[in-house]
Amino acid sequence: MRITAQLRDAVAEALSNAQSAGVLPSAGASEIAIEQPKQEGHGDFATSLPLRLARTMKMAPPAIATAIVEAFPESDVVEKVEVAGPGFINITLANAWFQEQVEVIRAAGAEFGNTDSKSGQKIQIEFVSVNPTGPLHVGHARGAVIGSGLANLLEAAGADVTREYYVNDAGNQMRVYTETLYARYMQAAGHDVPLPETSYPGEYVADLAKDLYEKDGGALVDLPKEEAIKALYQPGLDRNLALIKEDLEELNISYDVWFSEQSLFDTGRFDATMKELEDGGFIVDRDGARWFASTQLGEDKDNVVIRSTGGHTYFASDIAYHAEKFKERNFDQVIDVWGADHHGHVARMKAAATALGVDPNKLEIILNQIVSFKEDGESLRFSKRKNVIVTVRELVDDVGSDAVRYTFLSRGAESQMEFDLDLARKQSSDNPVYYVQYAHARLSGILRNARETGIDWADGDVSLLTHELEIALIRQITGLPDVVERSADRLEPQQIPHYATEVARALQRFYDACRVISEEEDDLPISKARLKLVESARIAIARCLTLMGMNAPERM
RNA sequence: GCGCCUGUAGCUCAGCGGAUAGAGCGCAGCCCUGCGAAGGCUGAAGUCGUGAGUUCAAAUCUCACCAGGCGCACCA
Numbered sequence: 001m002r003i004t005a006q007l008r009d010a011v012a013e014a015l016s017n018a019q020s021a022g023v024l025p026s027a028g029a030s031e032i033a034i035e036q037p038k039q040e041g042h043g044d045f046a047t048s049l050p051l052r053l054a055r056t057m058k059m060a061p062p063a064i065a066t067a068i069v070e071a072f073p074e075s076d077v078v079e080k081v082e083v084a085g086p087g088f089i090n091i092t093l094a095n096a097w098f099q100e101q102v103e104v105i106r107a108a109g110a111e112f113g114n115t116d117s118k119s120g121q122k123i124q125i126e127f128v129s130v131n132p133t134g135p136l137h138v139g140h141a142r143g144a145v146i147g148s149g150l151a152n153l154l155e156a157a158g159a160d161v162t163r164e165y166y167v168n169d170a171g172n173q174m175r176v177y178t179e180t181l182y183a184r185y186m187q188a189a190g191h192d193v194p195l196p197e198t199s200y201p202g203e204y205v206a207d208l209a210k211d212l213y214e215k216d217g218g219a220l221v222d223l224p225k226e227e228a229i230k231a232l233y234q235p236g237l238d239r240n241l242a243l244i245k246e247d248l249e250e251l252n253i254s255y256d257v258w259f260s261e262q263s264l265f266d267t268g269r270f271d272a273t274m275k276e277l278e279d280g281g282f283i284v285d286r287d288g289a290r291w292f293a294s295t296q297l298g299e300d301k302d303n304v305v306i307r308s309t310g311g312h313t314y315f316a317s318d319i320a321y322h323a324e325k326f327k328e329r330n331f332d333q334v335i336d337v338w339g340a341d342h343h344g345h346v347a348r349m350k351a352a353a354t355a356l357g358v359d360p361n362k363l364e365i366i367l368n369q370i371v372s373f374k375e376d377g378e379s380l381r382f383s384k385r386k387n388v389i390v391t392v393r394e395l396v397d398d399v400g401s402d403a404v405r406y407t408f409l410s411r412g413a414e415s416q417m418e419f420d421l422d423l424a425r426k427q428s429s430d431n432p433v434y435y436v437q438y439a440h441a442r443l444s445g446i447l448r449n450a451r452e453t454g455i456d457w458a459d460g461d462v463s464l465l466t467h468e469l470e471i472a473l474i475r476q477i478t479g480l481p482d483v484v485e486r487s488a489d490r491l492e493p494q495q496i497p498h499y500a501t502e503v504a505r506a507l508q509r510f511y512d513a514c515r516v517i518s519e520e521e522d523d524l525p526i527s528k529a530r531l532k533l534v535e536s537a538r539i540a541i542a543r544c545l546t547l548m549g550m551n552a553p554e555r556m
Numbered sequence: 557g558c559g560c561c562u563g564u565a566g567c568u569c570a571g572c573g574g575a576u577a578g579a580g581c582g583c584a585g586c587c588c589u590g591c592g593a594a595g596g597c598u599g600a601a602g603u604c605g606u607g608a609g610u611u612c613a614a615a616u617c618u619c620a621c622c623a624g625g626c627g628c629a630c631c632a
Binding site: 033035037038039042046048051052054055060061084085086087088131168171172173198287288289290291300301303304305306307308309311313314315318339340341342343344345346347367369370372407410411412414415416417418419420423431432433434435437438439441442445446448449450453486490494495497498501502505508509511512513515516517518519534555556 | 558559560561562563567568569570571572573574575576577578579580581587590591592594595596597611612613624625626627628629630631632
């Protein structure tokens with residue numbers, strides 16, 4: 001059991017002891033929150049329970065605190081329990097407990113930080129899912145990083161995670177794209193064919209058309225237009241998906257499932273879902289189109305699922321897709337990471353889930369605010385439809401994958417952030433992004449030196465770790481499982497980079513004050529003990545970096 | 557107009573209803589003939605957008621207002 005849970009139990013026991021002894025009234029239940037005080041001198045852990053109980057118990061908080069402290073169960077883990085401030089209970093742990101954690105962490109190795117708070121849960125997380133009509137542009141990088149970071153986190157919390165990309169290979173945009181590709185193909189063949197009214201004007205389409213033209217020797221030129229377009233569909237899709245995959249790999253992102261929208265039609269899932277909605281009375285025909293009657297579920301307006309032209313809307317296939325997620329694959333939780341420009345889609349998607357008999361709370365939508373980019377002091381707006389494309393690849397080449405990931409992960413999804421491209425490019429050795437990595441490299445260096453000097457620290461005695469900064473470092477490291485659990489619960493990956501920074505800071509302060517490898521023969525015992533500490537610190541920092549999808553360099 | 561999100565140090569951003577609001581960058585200093593100075597230490601810098609309210613306690617919850625972003629398609 002983790003220390004926070006142990007302490008929670010201890011406080012609960014103390015409370016009930018005091019109550020059965022008649023010292024405290026039995027009234028007043030409150031959740032016991034164990035927190036880590038940010039202020040030094042306030043113990044290793046603290047609870048504000050007495051302050052919370054004051055009202056229902058009709059007693060002064062310090063009096064309640066005193067009663068709990070006096071009834072606190074004996075324990076060799078807890079060194080000191082005291083009343084402090086307006087009614088806090090501050091708990092100080094025994095050094096022996098911290099020292100022991102060094103061994104616990106070394107034994108856990110790469111598994112350290114894992115929890116079981118989400119174990120047994122089958123969670124699907126869908127992110128990026130950009131139309132396969134071109135390379136990923138920078139605007140998609142944020143959702144990509146947040147989605148993948150979150151997936152790592154949920155996995156660490158014990159969930160069975162499926163990372164998924166929804167490929168819109170059956171919609172309008174794909175049609176527009178392929179028509180553009182056709183026009184470019186004909187142009188490559190020397191025909192003066194204009195781009196369609198709505199098109200993808202980017203050069204990359206022309207490049208692909210030229211490739212295809214050269215490869216097939218112009219075989220499509222004489223075909224009827226519709227047939228040629230049909231023939232171009234698959235190569236266009238394949239090429240773009242390949243590009244997208246490569247770009248995502250640049251950001252250290254991979255998927256378990258690439259889910260085809262078209263497959264919903266091929267398997268009949270789409271029709272079955274529409275029928276289910278219809279049978280439920282949620283479909284109305286109006287103005288020649290078919291509508292999902294979301295107003296029946298309290299929405300502002302209905303939404304078209306089948307256009308008067310007969311084509312399905314994006315919304316319609318997304319409903320079928322979510323039906324598949326919940327009813328076919330039985331996910332306990334489905335998380336969609338969308339750009340904030342899709343937020344109008346949230347309420348109706350949840351309404352659709354409800355209409356299908358799915359608890360809408362199982363569908364969690366994370367909206368990440370659109371990133372704006374700044375260059376030469378000016379805010380830029382990128383749009384795929386205009387001819388300005390700054391791709392994810394260009395961003396990664398400029399700034400580096402680790403820096404991109406760290407930057408996006410360290411900010412909450414809902415913060416409206418501005419990415420200063422000049423600054424990002426400028427960032428080099430003083431980049432704060434590298435603070436955590438540097439700590440890892442430094443720790444690796446110490447361990448490397450120790451090995452090269454022939455020190456075997458396997459029998460190191462951790463009870464020698466009594467220095468204030470040694471204990472402080474251990475205290476930081478041991479917090480990882482709690483951080484993982486909390487950030488997984490709240491779906492807030494930004495807590496990891498901040499925590500990692502704190503561990504790195506504790507490490508640097510320790511390093512500054514405590515010599516690890518010494519030439520003095522007499523220092524060997526403490527050297528060995530500190531090597532164990534260094535090893536456990538490296539494990540914690542490496543784990544954070546892995547969770548963030550960043551490299552944990554041995555040297556820099 | 558209606559809805560959602562955001563407003564915290566010069567800049568970029570953290571902040572779990574609780575004790576003296578934090579970090580990085582930038583700025584002013586100090587510290588390597590000892591494991592990596594991509595580091596450590598000290599300092600300056602804040603009406604937590606504004607105003608009310610709830611609470612023993614509000615940056616955090618409620619409401620109003622101001623400013624910015626996004627949405628309100630038979631686009632995705």
